[in-house]
Amino acid sequence: MIRPLIAGNWKMHKTIPEAVKLATRIRESAAACPDRDVAIAPSFTALRPTAEVLRGSNVRLCAQNVHPAPQGAFTGEVSAPMLADAGCQYVIVGHSERRTLFGETDELVRAKIQASLQSSLMPIFCVGESLAEREDGRTFDVLERQLKGGLNNFQAADIRHLVVAYEPVWAIGTGKTATPDQAQEVHVFIRRMMSRTFGTDLGDSLTILYGGSVNPKNIDILMACEDINGVLVGGASLEAESFGRIVGFQKL
Numbered sequence: 001m002i003r004p005l006i007a008g009n010w011k012m013h014k015t016i017p018e019a020v021k022l023a024t025r026i027r028e029s030a031a032a033c034p035d036r037d038v039a040i041a042p043s044f045t046a047l048r049p050t051a052e053v054l055r056g057s058n059v060r061l062c063a064q065n066v067h068p069a070p071q072g073a074f075t076g077e078v079s080a081p082m083l084a085d086a087g088c089q090y091v092i093v094g095h096s097e098r099r100t101l102f103g104e105t106d107e108l109v110r111a112k113i114q115a116s117l118q119s120s121l122m123p124i125f126c127v128g129e130s131l132a133e134r135e136d137g138r139t140f141d142v143l144e145r146q147l148k149g150g151l152n153n154f155q156a157a158d159i160r161h162l163v164v165a166y167e168p169v170w171a172i173g174t175g176k177t178a179t180p181d182q183a184q185e186v187h188v189f190i191r192r193m194m195s196r197t198f199g200t201d202l203g204d205s206l207t208i209l210y211g212g213s214v215n216p217k218n219i220d221i222l223m224a225c226e227d228i229n230g231v232l233v234g235g236a237s238l239e240a241e242s243f244g245r246i247v248g249f250q251k252l
């Protein structure tokens with residue numbers, strides 16, 4: 001049994017007072033669900049105040065991005081040791097918005113995963129195909145390239161705390177969700193590929209999240225898929241009520 005992980009990605013939303021208010025409510029909903037892990041990813045400015053709110057709770061703090069270097073002349077960037085220092089336990093790496101809007105390559109994603117692991121942060125490594133790639137029948141090729149590129153030269157022991165998030169780009173922020181069958185098919189592909197590359201122990205215990213327009217209406221059916229171990233939620237994580245319902249998903 002893989003413990004479910006429900007993660008909220010707040011993207012570039014919430015001032016510090018707003019973040020504190022929302023985190024306080026999420027802390028309450030998560031307390032009622034001790035059989036699952038919950039994480040929230042505020043923007044950098046709200047990390048520390050949110051960490052204070054989450055202290056002693058079962059909600060973990062997640063960053064949305066990280067620079068590969070531990071320190072240096074990289075104006076505007078934040079390093080993995082700084083995130084750990086702020087109280088983060090997870091970090092999102094390779095989100096499609098970073099790949100498409102900020103030109104992140106598989107190689108850079110790999111460097112970010114390595115830096116995160118070195119600071120004992122658990123990377124939530126995002127992969128996913130665009131609509132054109134899906135329509136061209138290239139979904140699995142794209143995922144294979146992203147997984148191989150992002151995890152090149154790692155050993156199974158290095159990545160035992162890594163989480164993979166399958167986020168089809170065409171489902172992010174569009175209101176279009178992959179059907180449970182579409183998601184399950186890709187999750188099986190990812191698990192098999194990870195088992196082939198890193199061994200079945202890793203593959204069998206790997207947490208694979210689904211992301212892309214997850215909401216209170218579709219959460220239960222998505223979580224009923226055997227290989228969906230949790231979700232990465234954008235829009236619906238910005239309101240306490242909708243995220244609370246997602247955290248409290250019903251087992252079908």
Ligand code: PGA
Nearest residue numbers: 172173212213233234235
């Ligand atoms: P969404 O975003 O839930 O708003 O589609 C998901 C994500 O980007 O992680």
